[in-house]
Amino acid sequence: MSNAPTPPAGVQKLTPELKAFIAEWKEKPGNLIMVLHRVQQFFGYIPREVAFEVADLLEIPLAKIYGVVTFYNFFKLKKPGRNRIQVCMGTACYLKGGEDIIAELEGILGVGLNTVTPDGEFSAEAVRCLGCCGLAPVMVINGEVFGKVKTEALQGILAKFRKG
Amino acid sequence: MGYKQYILVCGGTACESNQGIALFNALKSAVISNGLVNDVQVVRTGCLGFCEKGPIVKILPQDTFYVEVKPEDAETIVKEHIVKGRVVSRLLYDKKQSQINVGIEGIDFYQKQFRIVLRNCGVIDPDKIDEYIARDGYKALEKVLFTMKPQEVVDEVSKSGLRGRGGAGFPTGKKWSFAAAQPAGQKYMVCNADEGDPGAYMDRSTLEGDPHSVLEAMTIAGYAIGADKGFIYIRAEYPLAIQRLETAIAQSREYGLLGKDILGSGFSFEIEIRLGAGAFVCGEETALLASIEGKRGMPKPRPPFPAVKGLWGCPTVINNVETLANIPVILTKGGLWFSKIGTATSKGTKVFALTGKINNSGLIEVPMGTTLREIIFDIGGGIRNGKAFKAAQTGGPSGGMIPPQFLDTPIDYENLGKIGSIMGSGGLIVMDEDDCIPNIAKFYLDFTVDESCGKCAPCRIGGRKLLDYLKKICNGDGTNADIENMQEISEAMARASLCGLGQTASNPVKSSLRYFMDEYKEHIDEKKCRAGKCKNLLRYTIDAAKCVGCTACARVCPANAIAGERKQPHVIDKTKCIKCGQCFEVCKFHAVNRA
Numbered sequence: 001m002s003n004a005p006t007p008p009a010g011v012q013k014l015t016p017e018l019k020a021f022i023a024e025w026k027e028k029p030g031n032l033i034m035v036l037h038r039v040q041q042f043f044g045y046i047p048r049e050v051a052f053e054v055a056d057l058l059e060i061p062l063a064k065i066y067g068v069v070t071f072y073n074f075f076k077l078k079k080p081g082r083n084r085i086q087v088c089m090g091t092a093c094y095l096k097g098g099e100d101i102i103a104e105l106e107g108i109l110g111v112g113l114n115t116v117t118p119d120g121e122f123s124a125e126a127v128r129c130l131g132c133c134g135l136a137p138v139m140v141i142n143g144e145v146f147g148k149v150k151t152e153a154l155q156g157i158l159a160k161f162r163k164g
Numbered sequence: 165m166g167y168k169q170y171i172l173v174c175g176g177t178a179c180e181s182n183q184g185i186a187l188f189n190a191l192k193s194a195v196i197s198n199g200l201v202n203d204v205q206v207v208r209t210g211c212l213g214f215c216e217k218g219p220i221v222k223i224l225p226q227d228t229f230y231v232e233v234k235p236e237d238a239e240t241i242v243k244e245h246i247v248k249g250r251v252v253s254r255l256l257y258d259k260k261q262s263q264i265n266v267g268i269e270g271i272d273f274y275q276k277q278f279r280i281v282l283r284n285c286g287v288i289d290p291d292k293i294d295e296y297i298a299r300d301g302y303k304a305l306e307k308v309l310f311t312m313k314p315q316e317v318v319d320e321v322s323k324s325g326l327r328g329r330g331g332a333g334f335p336t337g338k339k340w341s342f343a344a345a346q347p348a349g350q351k352y353m354v355c356n357a358d359e360g361d362p363g364a365y366m367d368r369s370t371l372e373g374d375p376h377s378v379l380e381a382m383t384i385a386g387y388a389i390g391a392d393k394g395f396i397y398i399r400a401e402y403p404l405a406i407q408r409l410e411t412a413i414a415q416s417r418e419y420g421l422l423g424k425d426i427l428g429s430g431f432s433f434e435i436e437i438r439l440g441a442g443a444f445v446c447g448e449e450t451a452l453l454a455s456i457e458g459k460r461g462m463p464k465p466r467p468p469f470p471a472v473k474g475l476w477g478c479p480t481v482i483n484n485v486e487t488l489a490n491i492p493v494i495l496t497k498g499g500l501w502f503s504k505i506g507t508a509t510s511k512g513t514k515v516f517a518l519t520g521k522i523n524n525s526g527l528i529e530v531p532m533g534t535t536l537r538e539i540i541f542d543i544g545g546g547i548r549n550g551k552a553f554k555a556a557q558t559g560g561p562s563g564g565m566i567p568p569q570f571l572d573t574p575i576d577y578e579n580l581g582k583i584g585s586i587m588g589s590g591g592l593i594v595m596d597e598d599d600c601i602p603n604i605a606k607f608y609l610d611f612t613v614d615e616s617c618g619k620c621a622p623c624r625i626g627g628r629k630l631l632d633y634l635k636k637i638c639n640g641d642g643t644n645a646d647i648e649n650m651q652e653i654s655e656a657m658a659r660a661s662l663c664g665l666g667q668t669a670s671n672p673v674k675s676s677l678r679y680f681m682d683e684y685k686e687h688i689d690e691k692k693c694r695a696g697k698c699k700n701l702l703r704y705t706i707d708a709a710k711c712v713g714c715t716a717c718a719r720v721c722p723a724n725a726i727a728g729e730r731k732q733p734h735v736i737d738k739t740k741c742i743k744c745g746q747c748f749e750v751c752k753f754h755a756v757n758r759a
Binding site for chain 2: 029030031032033034036037067068071072073075089090091092094095096127128129130131132133134136144145147148153
């Protein structure tokens with residue numbers, strides 16, 4: 001979940017492994033969320049064409065999948081950047097300057113939250129409490145946690161992840 | 165177990181993400197390179213609680229407690245402490261101490277704490293079932309399966325006085341008895357590990373540090389109510405906790421402590437993990453069940469209660485992680501023992517995630533009835549940078565802000581309710597004089613509005629209206645009529661909302677209006693934010709008498725709003741000023757005023 005996978009280029013399709021996973025879960029009640037987790041783990045989001053395939057395999061209407069995907073914060077319909085930045089906006093991080101970090105990040109990236117930079121390198125999002133409040137304010141990039149983040153340090157941290 | 169010494173390394177999330185894994189590996193290789201593999205064992209434990217000073221290393225049997233340890237310190241610890249028996253004083257919490265036996269008793273953070281739920285956290289390796297068993301693990305399960313009838317188990321839990329630690333505080337024994345009274349058939353036992361409250365991580369730490377205690381408790385509960393299937397509903401955002409649970413489930417299956425015919429008793433119980441997907445409303449029982457069923461997590465009106473008609477229409481008990489972690493201890497030591505801890509109405513202990521503007525952030529467990537003053541000043545070490553305490557928030561977005569006059573109130577469910585807050589799941593956020601109360605109320609409402617499922621109107625519309633008013637006030641456009649409207653809406657939301665989310669969403673507003681009306685009034689009447697948080701209300705000016713004309717402010721101003729000749733007093737152009745505050749911070753002569 002944390003490490004951004006590199007999905008294959010072109011039209012997204014369920015892989016044989018994903019199909020096997022769906023077959024294994026098909027008869028279990030309440031399987032949809034578990035299946036969507038697995039799909040997102042692979043692609044980094046829920047691609048539209050894959051959602052069609054899942055609907056067919058689970059024999060449920062596409063609208064039901066759309067309903068679930070849009071209800072939960074965790075599921076994404078858009079492809080995130082190659083490097084996924086999550087800024088914690090739990091209470092402790094908010095009190096200790098989470099907002100300033102977001103403002104600074106938006107300045108550096110040149111795009112707002114939940115938008116991929118034109119070069120496809122980064123996308124940033126505000127997330128709910130990550131549960132390491134002792135390190136507030138906290139930021140996560142591709143699963144790597146940065147604690148007690150200072151706005152001045154952001155340029156340097158991002159440079160580590162930039163390609164090249 | 166022929167080891168002479170043990171090096172315990174905290175494996176909680178905060179420490180691990182602070183180079184804790186590198187530290188663990190460095191200690192292991194230092195032990196190998198010094199030829200001590202047969203004498204010293206390096207163990208990665210669960211959270212030791214003192215997250216502020218992480219990563220933490222503890223050495224047994226001397227009980228020496230090292231803080232803020234870096235991977236490069238590993239070699240020194242092994243060479244000095246282990247080999248030569250000399251304490252590395254620069255890594256101690258209290259650097260002045262020099263004897264080797266400086267354990268946690270010497271640290272104020274651990275005094276006044278009493279550990280039931282966290283009894284094994286930071287003591288055992290959570291990935292090894294044998295270590296849990298060595299600490300009386302699964303003893304309660306054995307006792308229950310072979311010497312007690314299901315009804316006796318329910319009675320024992322009722323006798324303990326244990327109440328739900330998820331927030332509302334419903335008596336656990338009573339909940340179990342409702343489900344136990346339903347006719348035999350398919351029943352379910354669910355563990356709520358969807359810790360959505362921002363600023364709280366008690367359940368995460370418990371699961372990461374002692375996953376077996378929750379598995380054992382679920383199995384006991386299953387036996388008591390007649391369920392053969394359990395689900396753990398856990399946030400997908402907690403990958404480490406999920407991984408440790410998976411390991412724990414596999415191990416207990418292998419040991420015959422989970423699965424078919426447990427220990428040959430004839431009782432069978434299975435546990436499956438189901439992932440949440442980031443919806444705060446799923447902390448509400450009926451919404452959580454909808455989510456396990458694979459649907460949108462929308463709550464349903466109650467009754468029928470889940471204990472009667474829950475998951476897929478079957479009787480279901482839902483208990484929070486912390487509630488469950490108490491169960492094995494209650495059954496080994498007895499309900500009576502447990503009922504002697506705490507206050508008249510609230511028994512046992514409570515785990516809090518102590519965060520915010522406090523010196524010692526961390527995970528603590530105290531007996532019910534401890535006062536906020538003891539928690540914040542004795543355990544937490546007081547407010548950061550010597551600032552003044554303003555308020556504490558318990559219960560996250562569902563709780564209220566507690567002002568200084570209640571610092572000496574003993575904490576229990578009833579007392580917190582009386583002063584306008586709730587126990588909640590255990591987040592305890594400390595705010596100081598630099599925090600703006602209306603701004604924090606806005607933060608919480610922003611959260612609940614975003615998380616409202618939209619099913620019922622009081623929550624969907626009321627929350628939005630409250631947020632609009634708070635934004636208006638923080639922008640300096642508020643009126644006194646807004647306050648009256650907010651009070652009315654808060655009351656309506658509390659009474660008419662369908663579920664706990666909407667019923668409690670107005671608590672931050674209600675409590676802050678009750679105790680911090682002067683701050684709201686200042687925002688409205690004087691257009692002033694004393695904490696300097698509401699940017700629209702700030703005015704920056706330069707005191708001509710103090711300004712020496714060093715040009716530092718003019719150079720740093722991103723809006724070119726500051727003008728003035730070198731060595732002459734400068735002036736801020738209010739029409740250009742974007743109130744970023746950089747001039748205020750850069751001025752060495754305190755000539756920039758913020759009002």
